[in-house]
Structures are given as structure tokens and as C-alpha cells.
Amino acid sequence: MFDLDKWKEIWSTLRSNPLRTFLTAFGVFWGILMLMAMLGFGSAIQSGSQRQMKGMATNLLFVWGQQTTESYDGLPPGRGVRFNTADIELLRRLPSIEYLAPRLQLGGWMNNFTVSHESKNGTFTVMADYPELKHIVAFEYDAGRFINERDIAEQRKVVVIGRAVYEQLFEPGIDPINKHIKISGVYFQVVGLTRTLRGGNQGDRDANTLFVPFTTLKTAFNIGDRVGFFAMTAKPGTDGPELERQVREALSRHHRISPTDQLAIGSFNMFVMYSKFEMFFLVLQLVSWVVGGATLLAGVIGVSNIMLITVKERTKEIGVRKALGASPMSIVSMVMKESIVLTAFAGLIGVVAGVALLAGTGAILEHLPESPLGPPNVSLSTVLTAVAVLIGAGALAGVMPATHAASIKPIEALRAE
Amino acid sequence: MLRLSKVNKYYQVGTHSLHVLRDVDFEVADGEFVAIMGASGSGKSTLLNILGILDDYDSGEYWLGDTVINKLSESKAASYRNRFIGFVFQSFNLLPFKTALENVALPLYYQGVTRRKRNQIAAQYLERVGLRDWADHLPSEMSGGQKQRVAIARALIGKPRLILADEPTGALDSETSKQIMDLLSEINATGITVLIVTHDPEVASRTQRTIRLRDGKVVNALEASASHPGIAAAVP
Numbered sequence A: 001m002f003d004l005d006k007w008k009e010i011w012s013t014l015r016s017n018p019l020r021t022f023l024t025a026f027g028v029f030w031g032i033l034m035l036m037a038m039l040g041f042g043s044a045i046q047s048g049s050q051r052q053m054k055g056m057a058t059n060l061l062f063v064w065g066q067q068t069t070e071s072y073d074g075l076p077p078g079r080g081v082r083f084n085t086a087d088i089e090l091l092r093r094l095p096s097i098e099y100l101a102p103r104l105q106l107g108g109w110m111n112n113f114t115v116s117h118e119s120k121n122g123t124f125t126v127m128a129d130y131p132e133l134k135h136i137v138a139f140e141y142d143a144g145r146f147i148n149e150r151d152i153a154e155q156r157k158v159v160v161i162g163r164a165v166y167e168q169l170f171e172p173g174i175d176p177i178n179k180h181i182k183i184s185g186v187y188f189q190v191v192g193l194t195r196t197l198r199g200g201n202q203g204d205r206d207a208n209t210l211f212v213p214f215t216t217l218k219t220a221f222n223i224g225d226r227v228g229f230f231a232m233t234a235k236p237g238t239d240g241p242e243l244e245r246q247v248r249e250a251l252s253r254h255h256r257i258s259p260t261d262q263l264a265i266g267s268f269n270m271f272v273m274y275s276k277f278e279m280f281f282l283v284l285q286l287v288s289w290v291v292g293g294a295t296l297l298a299g300v301i302g303v304s305n306i307m308l309i310t311v312k313e314r315t316k317e318i319g320v321r322k323a324l325g326a327s328p329m330s331i332v333s334m335v336m337k338e339s340i341v342l343t344a345f346a347g348l349i350g351v352v353a354g355v356a357l358l359a360g361t362g363a364i365l366e367h368l369p370e371s372p373l374g375p376p377n378v379s380l381s382t383v384l385t386a387v388a389v390l391i392g393a394g395a396l397a398g399v400m401p402a403t404h405a406a407s408i409k410p411i412e413a414l415r416a417e
Numbered sequence B: 001m002l003r004l005s006k007v008n009k010y011y012q013v014g015t016h017s018l019h020v021l022r023d024v025d026f027e028v029a030d031g032e033f034v035a036i037m038g039a040s041g042s043g044k045s046t047l048l049n050i051l052g053i054l055d056d057y058d059s060g061e062y063w064l065g066d067t068v069i070n071k072l073s074e075s076k077a078a079s080y081r082n083r084f085i086g087f088v089f090q091s092f093n094l095l096p097f098k099t100a101l102e103n104v105a106l107p108l109y110y111q112g113v114t115r116r117k118r119n120q121i122a123a124q125y126l127e128r129v130g131l132r133d134w135a136d137h138l139p140s141e142m143s144g145g146q147k148q149r150v151a152i153a154r155a156l157i158g159k160p161r162l163i164l165a166d167e168p169t170g171a172l173d174s175e176t177s178k179q180i181m182d183l184l185s186e187i188n189a190t191g192i193t194v195l196i197v198t199h200d201p202e203v204a205s206r207t208q209r210t211i212r213l214r215d216g217k218v219v220n221a222l223e224a225s226a227s228h229p230g231i232a233a234a235v236p
């Protein structure tokens, strides 16, 4: 296999018609480059969306109250559904829930509040939260910590602020921890500064949010027993749809909602979203392989075709070789090797060009954090698979021409002038 | 060396078959220098191809040494050709993209001799046919006589016991033909059996014996000359 001599023999025949060799090689080169470009583009879309979803649990479920659409239990339709603290106890009894985070936004959904520190102020989102939230939305902390159980139990006036909040309210370089900021006239002590792991809109929203203990908000702003919405994760082994079914059932019973009234409670099921995403990427990858593979196949058919023409042109040469003692096997192996070497060599150049292309695109996308495309990464295993496919393809391309070559009768070949 | 008994060969042409060799019987001893003569189409090349195991025959027996050559597998035939037989063709049949040296070395490639060794041996054979300085030239840069010398060196390199030459001088002028015949005589003098197909009486006269073919049959000298009224009249 690694006989230098054989390689020289192959090289000398490939070199004997450089244009034909080049054109043949180009088909394979182009095929593998297309395949890599397609796979790379797919992975760029994928890593782009993953950048958006990073820091979110994948088995996540949100539920919030809407309006009933069916009459039930003697109640008319069109009744507003509002969750309350009694629901917290109710849901905590459900065995499928791993972490439960009741949440309430100060002033209601999409409302911002004026927050100030000394002479500086800005408007931000204020969320009342339980410590469990940190299992649902992963943060890192540039300083301090998140809300803890004591904050909840003692209804402490503490606050965890986002990056944008810090930048708006504090001079650069100032440590915000233990400083007091004023939210709607009430002073809170800063105990943490978050850094979001999420990209895009989600990341912006995190940076512009302040978190206060759920129980504190109620007393400080006299809000009563309302819960805005529930965020929760499913226990491992429980699937998203099942969790959602159980939660809906419990809440529907408690709030006297018809079991068939799907619109009374709104929900967002990350699990379902995520599996849709995964399905989408799987399909995308499949399409990449099919389209890229078809291009490659066209290249391989080209190799096979040209090798066959080559063999026919070389009928005389093959006859002479046979007359001089070349066995049919040695002729088969000669043609196969030429085919494999040509395919693999052209393919490898294609792989290198593909890697360079993806690395270049990746470097550009790196500087565009808002782009929906993330850096394309084609894994080493994909590259190795492609190379293996190429060698197989080369062999496949060689089979027909090689068997034809082996079947050439030396006398007929010698007669062909 | 070799013996043919009642060898017949047919070619299938369309619906009817052409009887090309008819009960061919002859023997060639070790170290002989033999010419095969006959008119064009008389079956000389067909005969030589059978002797060279390039083609099959339909009936009879062909003994090469003490083996019957009959319907050998392709790889077996290839190995016999490689080890026992050297070929010289009218149109040289050198590989155009290989140098003289590489052409000469080719049979050794199929014997699995390393490149280094083979080129070394090939250089000796090129020297022997007087082309030492032409080792790195391509066939297209050489004259007909030179090409045929390269072909002869290539035929010799496998140390064959039999050289088969199909009209080796057919494409050469008479002066060059003479030189090629000198070379073949020299080779025969080393003990290698040489069979030459030719229709040049000059060439045939340089050999020890002539086998004549007419319409696929071996004919003796008298019968052969019978077709030649001038000579027939001279025979009492």
C-alpha cells in the first residue's frame, strides 16, 4: 500500500494527461466544498439559535392566566383567570415539577418602572422572584449573589440588578453591592449584579431587569396575593407535554375552568419548542447531506466516466502491459488506485478549502454578535466522515473502469492501432 | 522448446467461422532461430499470438517446455508470459509517456522488483542494445530503429527462454533491418530461442530454418516453391 514505487506509477499516468486529471479532480473538489459549505451554513444557523437559547433550561414550562372561553360550573365565559399564592402551594404538591418559580412583574406585563440611585435614574423591568429562578434562567454574577431563602422569609428589601441597570445608575468602576437604589419611592439594597448568558433580545431584557424577593414586593407595594405567572422545570424523566397536562389540570380545577378550555391558561413549553428546533436542525442537516452528497455524487460519476474514457483510450497501453506480464488483478488495482488517489486528493483539497471557508466566515460572524448566524462549526468527525466517503467514492468510481480494463484482451488491445 | 500438434483456430466472423489455422504441426528445439513466412492473411500473427499465450486455440495441443498450454486463466497466462516469453512487435508498442529506461524496466515491475534495482538492470540492457545515452528519452524522441532496440531490451529483461517477434523489421528501412537482425542473431547466440514472423526473404535468410504457412497450413519447402513457377521449373 505504501510502496513509493506504486505511487510513482500512478502519478506518472495521472500526469500524462494533466487537463483531464484537473477537470476530473475539479468535480470532486467542488462536490466536497459544497457539502462542507452546506453543513457549515446549517451549523451557523444552529449555533446562532443556540446562542439565543443559551442559559435557558430545555425542560422549561411557563403558564399564565388569560380569559375563559367556555362556561363551566355555572360560571359564564369571558372571566379573567388570575393566579394567586394559593396556586403556589397547589403546584408544589405536583411530583413532576423539579423547580417552581412563581413570578410577578411590578406594574404588570411589559410595564417598566423608574429606578434611581443618587442623581441618576432610568426605567427598567422589576421582577418579584423566588430563589428557584436561578435554576430556570442561568445567570453569572459579576458581583454578589441572587435572591436567597432568607430574603424571602424575612421579606428583605434587597435587589439584584442587571448589567444595563448598573451602567445606567452607577459611575463606572463603582462597586454596587450594599448601595441603595430607589424603586418607585422605596429603597432597596443591592446584593447582586448579574451577567446574562443569553444573546439577542433575551439578553437585552435580562440586562435591563431588577429582581427583588417575591414576598418583599407584596408588602412593599401592597400587591396582595397575585402571582403573575409560573416558570417551572420538569423533573428528569418527565416529558414536557405531560408536565403541562398535569399543571393545567390542577390549575383548571382550582380556578373552576372547563377541562377542555385550552385558552383560559396561556403556556409556553420550551420542551416542545426545543424538540421542534432539534427536528428542524436534523432536517437541515439531512438536507445538507443530501444536496451536498448529490453534488459529490455527480463529481464521482464524473470521475468514473472519465476513468472509463481513459481506460478505453489506454486500451493499447493496457494490452502492452498484459503482454509484458501484468495480471488482471494488477490492472484492476492500477485503475482503482488511480481513481482513489485522484478522488481522495481532489477531495482533500476540497476539505481544506472548505475548512478555510468556514473558518473565514466564522471569524467574520464572530464580530457580528447580533447576527442570526453563529459561527459555523463542522466537526472533525464530519470532516473525517467526508474523507472516508471520498475514499469509498473513489473506489466506487473505479469499479466500472477497472473491471473494463481487466477484461481487455491483450491481442485485441495490440491490434488496436 | 515448443511443439504444436494439430492445432486449429477459428475466428467467428458474423454467422460463419473462418478457419485460420489448419492442423498446424511443428516443433522448435531449444536455441533455434526460426522464421515464419507466408502471404498476408495466411495466419502468421494468429500463430504467433497462440505461441505467446496471448490467444487461445480451438483444438490440438501446444506444449511449451513440458506444459500443455490450453485455456489458462488470465493471471496464469500473464505469469508465463512474464517469465518465459519476450515480445517484439512491428509497431514497437512502447508506452509513450515513459522513458526508454522505464519502458525497458516495465516487465520487472510486474515481477515485483524494486524501482532502484529494475532501473539498474534496465540500464544494463539499454547498454547492451547500444542506447545507454538514450535512457531518459521518450519514445517520441527516438527513430524507428532505436525504438525497436528499446523494445528488444524490454523483451530481454525478464530473461525469457523464447523471443517472439512479429515483423520486427516491417516498419524499418533495410539498413536498420539489418542491424536489428544482427541484434536478434546475437541474442540467439546466447541460447535464447527466437521466432520471427516476416515476409522479407532477406530477414528469413538470416535464420536457421523457415516455417512456411499458406492459408493456415504449414507447407514444406517444395510445396511452397511449387506456387513459384520459376523455382519449380528449376527443380528436376
Ligand SMILES: Nc1ncnc2c1ncn2[C@@H]1O[C@H](COP(=O)(O)OP(=O)(O)O)[C@@H](O)[C@H]1O
Binding pocket: B011, B012, B013, B018, B020, B038, B039, B040, B041, B042, B043, B044, B045, B046, B047
Ligand atoms: N480477430 C479476428 N477476427 C476475425 N478474423 C481475423 C481476426 N484476426 C485475424 N483474422 C483473419 O485471420 C486471418 C489470418 O490473420 P493473421 O494471422 O493476422 O495473418 P498474417 O499475420 O499472416 O497476415 C486473416 O484472414 C484475418 O483477416
Ligand SMILES: [Mg+2]
Binding pocket: B044, B045, B046
Ligand atoms: Mg500479421
